[in-house]
Amino acid sequence: MSLDKVLAKIDADLDQSVNRLLDLLRIPSISTDPAYKSDCARAADWLVEDLKTLGFDASSRPTPGHPMVVAHGGTGERHLLFYGHYDVQPVDPLDLWDRDPFDPEVQDTAKGRVIRGRGSADDKGQLMTFIEACRAWKAVHGSLPGKLTIFLEGEEESGSPSLIPFMQDNAAELKADIALICDTGMFEDTTPAIVTMLRGLLGEEITVYGPDKDLHSGMYGGAAINPIRVLTKILGNLHDETGRVTVPHFYDGVQELPDAIRAQWQALAFDHAKFLGDVGLSVPAGEQDRTPLEMLWSRPTAEINGIWGGYTGQGFKTVLPAEAHAKISFRLVAGQDPDVLRGHFRAWVQEQLPADCRVEFHGHGNGPAGVMSVEAPAFDAARAALGEEWGKPAAFVGCGGSIPIAGYFKTYLDMDAMLIGFGRDDDQIHSPNEKYDLECFQKGIRSWARVLAKLV
Numbered sequence: 303m304s305l306d307k308v309l310a311k312i313d314a315d316l317d318q319s320v321n322r323l324l325d326l327l328r329i330p331s332i333s334t335d336p337a338y339k340s341d342c343a344r345a346a347d348w349l350v351e352d353l354k355t356l357g358f359d360a361s362s363r364p365t366p367g368h369p370m371v372v373a374h375g376g377t378g379e380r381h382l383l384f385y386g387h388y389d390v391q392p393v394d395p396l397d398l399w400d401r402d403p404f405d406p407e408v409q410d411t412a413k414g415r416v417i418r419g420r421g422s423a424d425d426k427g428q429l430m431t432f433i434e435a436c437r438a439w440k441a442v443h444g445s446l447p448g449k450l451t452i453f454l455e456g457e458e459e460s461g462s463p464s465l466i467p468f469m470q471d472n473a474a475e476l477k478a479d480i481a482l483i484c485d486t487g488m489f490e491d492t493t494p495a496i497v498t499m500l501r502g503l504l505g506e507e508i509t510v511y512g513p514d515k516d517l518h519s520g521m522y523g524g525a526a527i528n529p530i531r532v533l534t535k536i537l538g539n540l541h542d543e544t545g546r547v548t549v550p551h552f553y554d555g556v557q558e559l560p561d562a563i564r565a566q567w568q569a570l571a572f573d574h575a576k577f578l579g580d581v582g583l584s585v586p587a588g589e590q591d592r593t594p595l596e597m598l599w600s601r602p603t604a605e606i607n608g609i610w611g612g613y614t615g616q617g618f619k620t621v622l623p624a625e626a627h628a629k630i631s632f633r634l635v636a637g638q639d640p641d642v643l644r645g646h647f648r649a650w651v652q653e654q655l656p657a658d659c660r661v662e663f664h665g666h667g668n669g670p671a672g673v674m675s676v677e678a679p680a681f682d683a684a685r686a687a688l689g690e691e692w693g694k695p696a697a698f699v700g701c702g703g704s705i706p707i708a709g710y711f712k713t714y715l716d717m718d719a720m721l722i723g724f725g726r727d728d729d730q731i732h733s734p735n736e737k738y739d740l741e742c743f744q745k746g747i748r749s750w751a752r753v754l755a756k757l758v
């Protein structure tokens with residue numbers, strides 16, 4: 303059977319596949335930091351060249367930000383589009399890495415072999431699972447697995463600012479029957495998963511200003527307002543004692559989980575004690591009347607991602623600072639409009655400002671939650687294919703993280719999207735020492751070969 307030949311080819315060529323991934327991982331394509339602009343372009347070019355070797359008509363397309371990679375190839379009835387992102391998160395704090403984040407290697411660990419390096423799991427390793435599946439397919443069949451468009455973005459980690467205009471300007475070219483996205487994870491290490499809902503994201507940076515210069519905290523402390531005190535008091539009010547977000551109208555439009563999905567999630571028997579235990583925690587800290595999976599997948603949240611001000615250097619300095627800063631993000635669910643919520647949040651902050659203080663807001667990327675329709679026949683086919691590879695039925699799961707494009711396919715191109723990924727919770731994406739399990743890379747490639755065999 304020809305699928306068996308493709309699977310055997312994948313296994314036989316695994317070392318070369320890993321080496322290609324290591325090459326891509328060496329390019330520090332950090333999208334959020336302008337210092338790495340040319341590296342982002344280099345990563346796009348690397349992918350274009352690699353896709354050309356597979357017979358794709360591939361090009362790097364400029365945008366006001368980092369380029370998009372678009373490639374077309376193959377022939378067939380059904381037109382599949384694959385999406386991944388070649389940009390990666392910043393590496394700081396660098397001193398917590400055990401090696402240079404952009405000098406990747408395969409390592410033996412107590413839990414098996416891993417590919418270590420920034421972007422190994424998020425998302426270069428994952429996007430290469432699809433490309434490697436195409437490569438093995440082509441080697442066996444002499445042609446690509448059907449009519450394919452590959453669409454790779456370089457700004458996902460910075461909120462995909464160029465994506466909507468690019469999708470609108472190139473709608474006819476990008477329109478396909480279904481989008482496949484490889485940027486998510488498995489369920490509890492060994493259960494393959496198809497994500498049916500993802501949370502959206504709203505980012506806000508706030509600066510509270512008080513006195514017009516830094517002051518001596520002995521000379522002025524007591525009489526002068528301290529912006530850090532004001533900021534921390536406001537941020538301390540973000541949640542009530544039950545874990546609910548207190549910003550007025552925050553929960554407007556948020557629906558209860560449909561019974562059918564609640565039952566599916568219950569059947570997953572999520573081990574939240576292990577999930578939290580693996581990161582040194584024990585008690586779910588979200589809304590106390592919600593299950594842990596609801597907290598992670600179907601409820602909106604507010605998180606303080608960074609907070610700074612005053613003196614934080616070596617030693618001690620008795621300063622009463624002129625300003626205080628924080629970065630805050632909200633994970634959103636269906637029914638919440640990011641722009642409306644931004645307004646409510648800003649009004650809520652303003653109302654709490656005492657005399658002599660003012661606040662400035664700087665908005666960061668935002669995108670609504672994504673809800674996938676699982677009606678398309680491709681979902682059943684993919685579920686079966688994943689089950690055959692992993693020896694367990696694939697779970698329909700939620701994803702607490704955000705992938706802006708997931709919802710845009712429906713909105714802008716009227717296409718369904720199917721999210722299948724092979725990451726594990728301990729991959730340390732966005733953190734020091736990011737890794738991708740070699741097993742996930744190999745079985746991820748094999749999974750795509752099986753999915754493609756059912757879809758073409």
Ligand code: BES
Pocket residue numbers: 424425458459460461462485486487503667701702703704705706
């Ligand atoms: N691959 C992640 C999304 C993800 C996170 C999937 C966790 C599965 C588990 C994606 O690259 C990501 O990190 N997205 C950002 C989006 C943001 C910067 C707009 C996120 O979720 O923070």
Ligand code: ZN
Pocket residue numbers: 387424425458485
């Ligand atoms: Zn990602």
